[in-house]
Amino acid sequence: MSNSDSEDIQVIDKVLAGDIEAFSVIIDKYRDKTFNYVYSQVKDYDETLDITQEIFIMTMEALASFRRESKFSTWFYSIMVNYCKNYRKKNSRYNVISINSSRGDDEYDLQLPDERENPEEEVIMNESLRIVKEEIGMLPDDYREILLLRDIQGLSYNEIAEILDISLSNVKVRIHRGREFLKNRLTARGLI
Amino acid sequence: MSGDHIPFHKMSDLCDNEIRACEERDSLMEHIQSCPECALEFRRLGKTLDLCRELSCISCPEHDLPARTMRSIRSARKKKLLLKSMPAMAASLLIIAGVSLFNAGIIGVHDRATVADDSSRKSFSDSERVIEIIRDHSAAISQVTDEYVEGTVPLSSFNNLRKHLGSRRVAYLLVEESDPDSGAQWGNAIEEVGLDDGQSAGNREPIPGGHGAAAQYVRFRVFR
Numbered sequence: 105m106s107n108s109d110s111e112d113i114q115v116i117d118k119v120l121a122g123d124i125e126a127f128s129v130i131i132d133k134y135r136d137k138t139f140n141y142v143y144s145q146v147k148d149y150d151e152t153l154d155i156t157q158e159i160f161i162m163t164m165e166a167l168a169s170f171r172r173e174s175k176f177s178t179w180f181y182s183i184m185v186n187y188c189k190n191y192r193k194k195n196s197r198y199n200v201i202s203i204n205s206s207r208g209d210d211e212y213d214l215q216l217p218d219e220r221e222n223p224e225e226e227v228i229m230n231e232s233l234r235i236v237k238e239e240i241g242m243l244p245d246d247y248r249e250i251l252l253l254r255d256i257q258g259l260s261y262n263e264i265a266e267i268l269d270i271s272l273s274n275v276k277v278r279i280h281r282g283r284e285f286l287k288n289r290l291t292a293r294g295l296i
Numbered sequence: 297m298s299g300d301h302i303p304f305h306k307m308s309d310l311c312d313n314e315i316r317a318c319e320e321r322d323s324l325m326e327h328i329q330s331c332p333e334c335a336l337e338f339r340r341l342g343k344t345l346d347l348c349r350e351l352s353c354i355s356c357p358e359h360d361l362p363a364r365t366m367r368s369i370r371s372a373r374k375k376k377l378l379l380k381s382m383p384a385m386a387a388s389l390l391i392i393a394g395v396s397l398f399n400a401g402i403i404g405v406h407d408r409a410t411v412a413d414d415s416s417r418k419s420f421s422d423s424e425r426v427i428e429i430i431r432d433h434s435a436a437i438s439q440v441t442d443e444y445v446e447g448t449v450p451l452s453s454f455n456n457l458r459k460h461l462g463s464r465r466v467a468y469l470l471v472e473e474s475d476p477d478s479g480a481q482w483g484n485a486i487e488e489v490g491l492d493d494g495q496s497a498g499n500r501e502p503i504p505g506g507h508g509a510a511a512q513y514v515r516f517r518v519f520r
């Protein structure tokens with residue numbers, strides 16, 4: 105067990121023993137990663153903050169069901185991933201509009217969000233990153249999730265397999281496809 | 297891509313250091329250096345990953361997010377406690393009315409309200425334990441606040457309830473009706489912390505002047 109993980113467990117034991125305030129340590133530790141994961145695929149800033157907050161509330165409510173068979177971070181990330189997936193599913197503006205993005209042999213469904221107006225974005229990120237975020241937001245679910253976990257959150261293949269509950273070989277295939285997809289989109293946008 | 301070029305997944309593996317065999321790695325790199333087409337693809341992949349890394353550096357600019365989230369968690373927990381206390385309120389009303397339908401319907405409400413976190417019940421805050429104790433003693437809960445849980449219990453059940461509440465700080469007074477809105481003078485309440493072994497609150501006369509046929513209930517507050 106890594107240091108970081110045993111620290112998490114100590115905090116969780118405290119919370120479950122009734123010291124609810126101790127949970128703020130978990131929020132503090134994971135808020136940037138969570139914010140980043142959500143913001144990379146959700147349209148606006150306020151929405152991102154609300155979702156980030158909701159993920160922590162949900163985690164707190166579910167804490168007693170954490171079986172400790174995996175690291176806390178793995179368990180937490182799976183809550184985060186599922187929350188975002190369901191959120192996008194429920195919100196019609198993230199619904200899939202099928203267009204053909206032909207790159208020779210492959211065709212994909214693209215997800216088209218509506219036009220973007222985000223004053224905060226201009227403060228937080230430059231034009232290139234805005235395009236990257238936009239293109240990631242339009243990736244098909246399977247590729248977007250894995251790309252964010254691997255190339256943005258920096259998680260290992262094994263952790264990702266556990267979080268998404270898929271095989272290691274499936275993780276690799278999706279990572280390759282997600283990267284290829286994004287690379288092609290960024291090339292088409294003249295960014296790389 | 298033609299069969300001679302490097303397939304994308306190999307480039308992706310290369311970026312992740314997933315190609316363990318040195319010879320394979322060397323021959324891939326050699327090809328990339330000598331083939332402009334593959335070199336371009338490889339460079340684009342590298343840039344894509346660089347941009348992702350840049351995106352990963354964005355942190356949450358709201359510094360009060362933890363505090364704000366904790367406020368929401370506290371208020372969500374308070375609501376949950378209230379929800380849990382509802383069956384107790386309903387149950388005691390039914391008992392007072394002489395109807396014993398409690399098990400038929402109300403228990404179901406309780407089960408739904410606490411579904412999926414049964415195992416957490418003992419470990420979370422003491423308030424939930426208090427509510428359970430109260431519920432087990434035909435008592436009605438009228439209020440759950442940050443400081444106390446307030447309820448009303450038939451005088452006959454109060455001794456037993458007090459025993460089960462153990463060393464918790466409790467304030468109580470006699471009232472004539474179970475209705476939580478009927479005036480309870482908290483200024484006159486008796487407050488105590490804990491009970492000695494064998495001592496029972498009912499052995500003492502709780503409220504001076506409050507006895508008589510009409511005084512059937514004890515209003516109490518269990519403090520956190």
Ligand SMILES: [Zn+2]
Nearest residue numbers: 301302331334
């Ligand atoms: Zn080549």
